[in-house]
Amino acid sequence: xxxxxxxxxxxxxxxxxxxxxxxxxxxxxxxxxxxxxxxxxxxxxxxxxxxxxxxxxxxxxxxxxxxxxxxxxxxxxxxxxxxxxxxxxxxxxxxxxxxxxxxxxxxxxxxxxxxxxxxxxxxxxxxxxxxxxxxxxxxxxxxxxxxxxxxxxxxxxxxxxxxxxxxxxxxxxxxxxxxxxxxxxxxxxxxxxxxxxxxxxxxxxxxxxxxxxxxxxxxxxxxxxxxxxxxxxxxxxxxxxxxxxxxxxxxxxxxxxxxxxxxxxx
Amino acid sequence: xxxxxxxxxxxxxxxxxxxxxxxxxxxxxxxxxxxxxxxxxxxxxxxxxxxxxxxxxxxxxxxxxxxxxxxxxxxxxxxxxxxxxxxxxxxxxxxxxxxxxxxxxxxxxxxxxxxxxxxxxxxxxxxxxxxxxxxxxxxxxxxxxxxxxxxxxxxxxxxxxxxxxxxxxxxxxxxxxxxxxxxxxxxxxxxxxxxxxxxxxxxxxxxxxxxxxxxxxxxxxxxxxxxxxxxxxxxxxxxxxxxxxxxxxxxxxxxxx
Ligand SMILES: Nc1ncnc2c1ncn2[C@@H]1O[C@H](COP(=O)(O)OP(=O)(O)OP(=O)(O)O)[C@@H](O)[C@H]1O
Ligand SMILES: [Mg+2]
Numbered sequence: 001x002x003x004x005x006x007x008x009x010x011x012x013x014x015x016x017x018x019x020x021x022x023x024x025x026x027x028x029x030x031x032x033x034x035x036x037x038x039x040x041x042x043x044x045x046x047x048x049x050x051x052x053x054x055x056x057x058x059x060x061x062x063x064x065x066x067x068x069x070x071x072x073x074x075x076x077x078x079x080x081x082x083x084x085x086x087x088x089x090x091x092x093x094x095x096x097x098x099x100x101x102x103x104x105x106x107x108x109x110x111x112x113x114x115x116x117x118x119x120x121x122x123x124x125x126x127x128x129x130x131x132x133x134x135x136x137x138x139x140x141x142x143x144x145x146x147x148x149x150x151x152x153x154x155x156x157x158x159x160x161x162x163x164x165x166x167x168x169x170x171x172x173x174x175x176x177x178x179x180x181x182x183x184x185x186x187x188x189x190x191x192x193x194x195x196x197x198x199x200x201x202x203x204x205x206x207x208x209x210x211x212x213x214x215x216x217x218x219x220x221x222x223x224x225x226x227x228x229x230x231x232x233x234x235x236x237x238x239x240x241x242x243x244x245x246x247x248x249x250x251x252x253x254x255x256x257x258x259x260x261x262x263x264x265x266x
Numbered sequence: 267x268x269x270x271x272x273x274x275x276x277x278x279x280x281x282x283x284x285x286x287x288x289x290x291x292x293x294x295x296x297x298x299x300x301x302x303x304x305x306x307x308x309x310x311x312x313x314x315x316x317x318x319x320x321x322x323x324x325x326x327x328x329x330x331x332x333x334x335x336x337x338x339x340x341x342x343x344x345x346x347x348x349x350x351x352x353x354x355x356x357x358x359x360x361x362x363x364x365x366x367x368x369x370x371x372x373x374x375x376x377x378x379x380x381x382x383x384x385x386x387x388x389x390x391x392x393x394x395x396x397x398x399x400x401x402x403x404x405x406x407x408x409x410x411x412x413x414x415x416x417x418x419x420x421x422x423x424x425x426x427x428x429x430x431x432x433x434x435x436x437x438x439x440x441x442x443x444x445x446x447x448x449x450x451x452x453x454x455x456x457x458x459x460x461x462x463x464x465x466x467x468x469x470x471x472x473x474x475x476x477x478x479x480x481x482x483x484x485x486x487x488x489x490x491x492x493x494x495x496x497x498x499x500x501x502x503x504x505x506x507x508x509x510x511x512x513x514x515x516x517x518x519x520x521x522x523x
Contacts, residue, residue: 142357
């Protein structure tokens with residue numbers, strides 16, 4: 001086996017400028033897409049629970065459509081397909097003086113759409129898990145549906161939603177590597193070009209793997225902190241250590257109800 | 267009692283749930299300041315009757331006036347019965363307190379927050395007023411020292427007393443209790459009944475579903491016996507327990523006394 005250790009360590013500890021930019025893009029796209037997907041997902045979840053039938057139908061159709069097709073196909077349709085059909089053509093644009101490439105915009109839109117379909121189901125399951133007595137208690141106090149949702153139902157549902165939502169975010173960070181297909185120069189694409197120039201494919205992708213691992217590990221630790229906070233807010237002192245979240249523990253199985261199918265794509 | 271207009275007026279009301287006629291022509295008046303106790307065998311429709319009084323269930327026949335207005339429905343100009351718009355129903359519920367068998371406290375809030383939450387969020391009472399009032403209510407139910415405890419750190423009896431304080435915080439005209447002591451360990455029943463006894467002494471209008479016949483005998487102005495969706499007998503407790511008129515009342519009382 002020939003493994004160029006010095007090349008590997010160089011890329012691991014002193015990564016090039018483009019590589020760092022790729023890493024930053026991976027993180028930023030992940031965070032923005034997750035934030036957007038949470039908002040859209042909540043909206044879809046509320047539509048699915050609505051008393052108004054057309055809203056329920058539209059939401060169900062959205063979830064069926066998005067979950068039934070691969071992220072890759074969705075991205076190509078959004079970025080290339082819609083432009084080719086003269087529907088929407090993403091243009092490079094600036095927000096606050098920062099250039100945002102057309103492909104990055106399309107990537108964020110695509111990830112939001114894809115992830116929101118999964119997230120809406122997580123949110124819906126979370127909302128459904130709050131006992132009906134809580135809705136009734138809020139109603140008998142004269143709270144409106146919206147107010148009850150904001151103050152009574154969502155805060156309780158959140159505690160149950162965070163573990164699966166965290167898993168979704170974990171999957172989302174990894175699935176950004178798929179964006180290379182539409183030319184977003186995130187970490188994976190940058191690594192690919194380094195590999196093409198140096199022929200050191202194993203070395204460079206080993207370094208890339210470690211970077212992804214670092215990202216998901218940091219997130220797992222943050223997630224465990226959030227879970228501890230939320231549990232403390234309802235007076236449950238469940239000890240979810242980062243160690244358990246990373247390597248599993250006796251409670252691991254109950255704390256990880258669903259994994260995001262897009263995580264499995266990559 | 268006949269002079270003051272009734273707070274609750276039910277006339278021949280019917281309510282169908284899941285295809286079953288759960289209330290089948292119930293008539294009942296509750297006067298201001300009166301304590302009415304509902305008793306009857308399981309499945310008689312006691313909970314359902316209570317729930318119709320604040321619109322958790324909607325009646326499908328007869329009349330149900332609460333504070334003079336139809337509850338959970340409205341009658342349009344052609345005389346047809348329509349659902350009450352949610353906004354109006356929400357507003358009307360602010361005047362009616364409801365205490366559940368299983369407390370239904372908000373687990374993510376302290377006892378004190380549970381009590382001041384609705385006045386602040388619903389009535390827009392400033393916190394500077396609502397919080398001291400909530401503290402006073404907790405003191406009234408004997409839980410001043412538990413203000414900062416979360417529900418899961420309280421006993422059942424304590425939770426139910428917080429739930430009563432929470433309902434009282436909205437300054438309701440009418441308090442509805444659905445078996446408030448049935449989920450409690452026997453040694454905690456007394457502390458909750460004591461709070462309810464004091465409320466009655468303060469002339470709160472109350473409709474109480476309970477199996478506590480001692481409470482009914484002592485506190486109720488009238489006892490309503492229900493069976494199979496109907497009211498079978500209404501009488502002051504002394505008369506009812508001494509001399510039940512209806513065979514089904516006799517059967518029911520012989521089982522529980
Ligand atoms: N949502 C519903 N759908 C169908 N049937 C219902 C529903 N709610 C109540 N019922 C039925 O209506 C009947 C009366 O119920 P209700 O809960 O009012 O009785 P109850 O007198 O409070 O009895 P218990 O003493 O057991 O609490 C029961 O037979 C019950 O099964
Ligand atoms: Mg009942």
